[in-house]
Amino acid sequence: MKIVIVGAGEVGFHIASRLALENKDVVVIDSDQQALKRLTENVDVQTLAGSGSSPTILETAGIREAEIILAVTDSDEVNLVACLVADTLSPSTKKLARLRGADFDRYHDAFKTSAPHIDTVINPDIEVVRTIERLMSVPGAVDVGEFADGRIKFVGVYLEPGSRLAGVRLADLPAVLKDERPLIAAVVRDDQLIIPKGNNHLRAGDLVYFISEEKNLFNHLSIFDKHATPVKRVMIIGGGRIGYRLAKQLEARSLSCKVIENRAARCDFLAERLDRTVVLHGDGSDQSLLVEENIHDTDLVVTLTSDEETNILASLLAKRLGAAKTITQINKFSYFSLMSTIGIEQVVSPRLSAINSILQHIRRGKVLSAISIKGEEGEVMEALALPTSDIVSKPLRKIAFPKGSMVAGIIRREKIIIPTGESIIEPDDRIIIFATREAIPGVEKILAVKLEYI
Template identity: 55%
Template sequence: MKIIIVGAGEVGYNIASRLASESKQVVVIERNPDLARVLFEDLDVQVIEGSGSSPTVLSRAGIQDTDILLAVTDSDEINLTACLVTNLLSPSTKKLARIRNTDFDSFHEIFKTQIPYINTIINPEIEVVKTIRRLVDIPQALDTGDFADGKVRYTGIRIDGDSVMAGMHLKDFHERFGATRPLIAAIVRKDEVIVPRGNDSIYPGDLVYFVSHADQLKDTLKIFGIKVTPIQSALIVGGGRIGARLATQMENEGIKTRLIESDKARCLELAEQMDKTVVLHGDGSDQNLFLEENLNQIDAVISVTDDDETNVLVSLLAKNLGVKNTVTRIGKSSYYPFLATIGIEKVVSPRLSAVSSILQNVRQGKVLSDISIFGERGEFIQAVALETSDITNRPLKDLNMPKGALLVCIIRNGDIIIPTGESVVTPGDQIILFTVKQAVKKMEKLLTVKLEFF
């Protein structure tokens, strides 16, 4: 598979790194010579300096024999133009464009269905807002997402010493919890992602990712000692695109929302846009402002400014003032290893959302969605089981699953099946798998063609 990436910013760099590590042929086009040089020095990819919207540059990159074009610059206009020019030069190339401007929101489906030069629109900010809404409704959840049109949920929970699960073997879950037992897909322990087996145990301090029916999530959370209580009030710090989207959604849901923005002109603009949201002009990291707003009476504080340091400081201030439910936007991947040590665990990232959206379009097999977790060290993959796949027509216990991979759910005719060793995947089933980064290549092969060994 050959992939051309237009743009070597945070998203372009990270997706290039990810795909190159999976031995895909990657070409990156970047007009900024400094970014191009960094990419050339850091990664095993071909780098071409120039504009990704130029027919000459795209031809030089080999667009005619390229499977996928990913246009992920910071400019919506350049991304759209790159897809248009690609369609003229190589109509068979699949084209993905990152478009973030809210003015384009109502045109996404038109782009994909009526305009032939774009196959997929990527807007990570929309996905970030969805993730934030799910996270704030479960204060103890550190990560959460869904599959199969919301019918299946995954959730990440930190295990404390009082948990009934502390010290238990996974093989004992069925006897202890019965049909409502959570299927543990991954355990994060001391910065290591573990795909567990029956003999593995859960210990206090573990971050546990489990999968459950969405309509049984509340019952499953009770096993963890968690009660879901929808929030009534929220404070959003940062009035950019994410903050504005989130505030609009929350006020439409009847949540009492306040939004702090440091730019006065932007405050005036937001005040005109919002109906019930209270827009405040000020510095979100100002403790005095927090005290004036009676922060300890607010259910959730969400910091989504464009500055990582400000977001971290806001969350720490909120926690210090007694707010347990905080969500922090982080852009720099280098920050992830240190956040948990200072108490910042509920983190959202537009970059990671963009990478997840892109991965589902470049994975082999019929992949429907691909979600990265824990700094991209693991992936949930939702796919359709093909007739040619080695995963079909045999009990799961007889499959030669790659080390570091686990099938966590089968969806058949709308029914959700949490599998056991006796379960059999049939062609046409939707399946959800979890895999660590190192096992992705073998998992792709398992999803596409029959194999005798790995």
């Protein structure tokens, strides 16, 4: 698979890194020599200096042989033109563009049918707001994903000290829990992602990922001592694009909302366009302002400024002053592993949201969605079982799944099956697979049509 990436920023860098580890043929285009230097020093990919919207540069990059072009620069206009030019030079190449401007929202579907033809438009701001709403709806969760149109949830929670599950072997869970229990699909311990087996034990402090049907979710959360706490009052620190989108969504849900923004002109913009949201001009890390605005009575504080250090500080301060819960926006992947250490558990990232949106479109086989686990340590995928793939019509125990992967769910029409070793995947089933980063190429192989590998 050959992939051309336009843009060597954070999203382009991390997508290129991941694809290079999977031995894909990647060419990255950028006019920023420093960004390309960073890539060549850290990642085994080809780089090309120049504008990704230039026909000459795209030709040189091999656009006619590429299966996919990813236009992920910080400029919506460059991404659009890159896809327009790529569509002219190589109509068969699949085109994905990151477009963050709200003005483009209503045209996403039109781009799929008109010039420039774009197969997929990715707006990470929209995805971040959806992630925040999912985290709001699942008490105690630090990670939430949805499959099968929301009927299956995959949830990450920390195992608290004193939990009855601490020290329990997975094979003994039926005896401990008795009733219907969640399927534990992955554990993060000491920054290592583990796809557990029956003889593995759970430990206090583990980040445990489990699969649950939506109807059983709150019962399963209570097993981990996580209980429903309705969110009624929300404070948003940072009134940029994402803060504005989130406030609009919260207004639609009739929730009490305040936005703190330090740019006076932006406050005017927000006040004109928001109906019931209270817009405050000030610094979200100002302790006296937070106290004045009754931070101790706030159910949720979401820090969404463009400066992640400010977000971290404001979240820590809000918790110290009595806010029940915080969600913090982070962009630097190097910060992710530090967050739980300093007491920040719920984190969102526009760049990670963009990467998750892109992944499903570059996986071989019929992958319907893909979500990163623990930054970049692994993925959980929802895929369609193709009739000619290696995984259908035989018990799971007889399928040579790569080490570090497991089938966590089977969706057959309206029925959801939590699998055992005797379960058989039928053609056109939708399956949920957890996999470590190292196992992903092998998972792709068994998901794909056999003829691709003859």
